[in-house]
Amino acid sequence: MYLHLGKGTxxxxxxxxxxxxxxxxxxSRLTRGFLSMAxxxxxxxxxxxxxxxxxxxxxxxxxxxxxxxxxTLLRRTENKTVIS
Numbered sequence: 001m002y003l004h005l006g007k008g009t010x011x012x013x014x015x016x017x018x019x020x021x022x023x024x025x026x027x028s029r030l031t032r033g034f035l036s037m038a039x040x041x042x043x044x045x046x047x048x049x050x051x052x053x054x055x056x057x058x059x060x061x062x063x064x065x066x067x068x069x070x071x072t073l074l075r076r077t078e079n080k081t082v083i084s
Contacts, residue, residue, distance in 0.1 A: 001013045001077075003016065003056075003073065003076055003077055004076065005047040005056060005064050005066040005068065005073070006047045006048055006049060006066050006067050006068055007046075007047045007048065007049050007067075008047075009045065009047035009064060009066075011056070011058055011064065013077055015058040015059045015060055016056060016057075016058055016059075016077075017057045017058060017059055018056070018057045019054060019055075019056050019070050019073050019074060020054060020055050020056075020057070020070065021053070021054055021069075021070045022052055022053055022054050022055055022065075023053070025055075035055070035063065038063045043061055043062050043063055044062075044063045044064075044065065045062055045063070045064045045065070046065045047064050047065060047066050047067075048065050048066055048067035049067055050067045051067065052065035052066060052067055053066065053067055053068065053069050053070070054066050054068060054069060054070045054073060056073070
């Protein structure tokens with residue numbers, strides 16, 4: 001299955017390492033350092049049309065910024081709709 005992060009960005013759920021709340025985690029010096037290093041390395045994809053609320057780390061060494069709340073992204077991964 002795939003997860004839509006916003007702004008036309010879709011990633012495979014199997015590649016997701018973690019979904020993080022940007023407001024809470026950006027208070028940490030380590031997280032700010034991680035995001036800064038990822039941005040300098042060109043590994044950040046901005047999938048937010050507005051101010052990002054969360055970020056998703058994928059196994060493809062990519063960090064995706066999303067305007068979706070972490071609860072919304074989690075709900076999207078849990079709601080599996082099968083179309084027949």
